[in-house]
Amino acid sequence: MALDLSLYLVTDSTPAILRGHDICKVVEEALKGGVTVVQYRDKKSDTGDLVKTAKKLHEITRRYNVPLIINDRVDVAIASGAEGVHLGQDDMSTTKPSRIRRHAVKAVEEGADYLGIGTIFATPTKTNTKSIIGTAGAKIILDSLSRLDRSVSTVAIGGINLSNVQRVLYQSAGQSGKQLDGVAVVSAIMAADDPKSAAEEIKKIMAVPPPFATRQLSSPRESELATDVPGVVQQVVTAHPIVHSMINFVVANFVANVAIAAGVSPIMSQYGDEAKDLAVHGGGLVINMGTLTSASVTEYLKAIKAYNSNGNPVVLDPVGAGATAIRRGAVKTLMAGGYFDLIKGNEREIKEVYGNTTNEQGTQRGVDSGPRNVVLLTGSTDYLSDGNRVIAVKNGHELLSRATGTGCAVGTICGAYLAAFRDDKLLAVLAGLLMYEIAAENAAAKDTVQGPGTFLPAFLDEIYSIVQKASQGEHTWFEGRAKIEHIAL
Ligand SMILES: Cc1ncc(COP(=O)(O)OP(=O)(O)O)c(N)n1
Numbered sequence: 001m002a003l004d005l006s007l008y009l010v011t012d013s014t015p016a017i018l019r020g021h022d023i024c025k026v027v028e029e030a031l032k033g034g035v036t037v038v039q040y041r042d043k044k045s046d047t048g049d050l051v052k053t054a055k056k057l058h059e060i061t062r063r064y065n066v067p068l069i070i071n072d073r074v075d076v077a078i079a080s081g082a083e084g085v086h087l088g089q090d091d092m093s094t095t096k097p098s099r100i101r102r103h104a105v106k107a108v109e110e111g112a113d114y115l116g117i118g119t120i121f122a123t124p125t126k127t128n129t130k131s132i133i134g135t136a137g138a139k140i141i142l143d144s145l146s147r148l149d150r151s152v153s154t155v156a157i158g159g160i161n162l163s164n165v166q167r168v169l170y171q172s173a174g175q176s177g178k179q180l181d182g183v184a185v186v187s188a189i190m191a192a193d194d195p196k197s198a199a200e201e202i203k204k205i206m207a208v209p210p211p212f213a214t215r216q217l218s219s220p221r222e223s224e225l226a227t228d229v230p231g232v233v234q235q236v237v238t239a240h241p242i243v244h245s246m247i248n249f250v251v252a253n254f255v256a257n258v259a260i261a262a263g264v265s266p267i268m269s270q271y272g273d274e275a276k277d278l279a280v281h282g283g284g285l286v287i288n289m290g291t292l293t294s295a296s297v298t299e300y301l302k303a304i305k306a307y308n309s310n311g312n313p314v315v316l317d318p319v320g321a322g323a324t325a326i327r328r329g330a331v332k333t334l335m336a337g338g339y340f341d342l343i344k345g346n347e348r349e350i351k352e353v354y355g356n357t358t359n360e361q362g363t364q365r366g367v368d369s370g371p372r373n374v375v376l377l378t379g380s381t382d383y384l385s386d387g388n389r390v391i392a393v394k395n396g397h398e399l400l401s402r403a404t405g406t407g408c409a410v411g412t413i414c415g416a417y418l419a420a421f422r423d424d425k426l427l428a429v430l431a432g433l434l435m436y437e438i439a440a441e442n443a444a445a446k447d448t449v450q451g452p453g454t455f456l457p458a459f460l461d462e463i464y465s466i467v468q469k470a471s472q473g474e475h476t477w478f479e480g481r482a483k484i485e486h487i488a489l
């Protein structure tokens, strides 16, 4: 029987997880949903009961041609005819490569067919774990394994669920290119109301290529980044992407007008259930918390899930993130509930997002620094980073801060640029931002512009003018205009 580790179900018979359900029924539903390995893990039952349940489970897993593995107990595995046994080594209390390598070598030499890598995220399912290694720890382990003579398959385990599985797979991949062969989950399926759908949804999201990988420019020097900007703008305006903005009601009209002037199709829907249909069109989603209501977070989460599942970009604009306890809670829920390609905010908002996703020990961050997240910190100088590159952007004009909606529109523009230019997220955001801020400078320089009232229509005209030029392949609008600086990390 082939060992396909992609979706590895580990059972749990504790009442908190099984909630009175029949373990065999739950496992069978999960198999229908597509789990590829089942591990019977029961730390409490006596040997007789273990063998009885293992035999029942084996009858079921055999029908689905899926291997059954028994946790810890070789005797139970033999008695039930299970295909394998999962043996633990002492938990590693380190991510130190040399110690990890020793453990891995030992396991591989002893004939292990696969290794479980964890604990990735803290989880109530297993509290006696010594180290929470995060995706960064998994990456170290995978790199160490890639240097062994014998290759070994791996699954990650610990706190993995629908909302983080994509980033676990993507962020764990080692420098060497070694990737996880799958993920192991307990509660995300065993405790689900509908284990079949839970398994199906996890499988589905795992099959979606990560929204897109960050292309590393051959050199991150600012001059080279700048060279690419007008081409990106041309590509975006030609693609005419959709941007779905769950935006605050104060600025919705202005932001929609900016999007249209910028050659983008705006959809201003707040209705989370609608996102399923909207997310299939290759556009981006923008979550702007400006006018949060008691219903907002639920709607946001539905939309984020739809866009994440379709591999389309999501921008978070955590407006006023630190201002109230409700907003702090909303940020926390959103960060735990999905994946964001770009987080855009002022210094206070970004600090809040960062702080709110750090655990009590201050060790584990929801916004893993890594190539998949871009952060745009806006201010008189904007700072843009993907964890590898940091760019300071000094374009724009003071009048942008004199009208409402000009900051929110940046999030929407970035959502569209991320959707239409997928090679390099940092470059996509930089291009959208520079197009926007250079248009603002052009507008402010007009004789007719006296202040915010005359600035706004001139600004829309200037965005439109750049878009017209860009769509015809004319790049003069950009020549000598970028005020950007690469900041060494
Ligand atoms: C697939 C998989 N990976 C890791 C574990 C954990 O094994 P272990 O460290 O032996 O801990 P216990 O399961 O015995 O608590 C696992 N069970 N499965």
Ligand SMILES: Cc1ncsc1CCOP(=O)(O)O
Binding pocket: 010, 118, 119, 120, 122, 123, 124, 125, 126, 129, 157, 158, 159, 160, 184, 185, 186, 187, 188
């Ligand atoms: C068995 C095990 N080993 C490390 S974490 C863990 C439990 C994972 O449970 P969950 O998927 O519910 O977080």
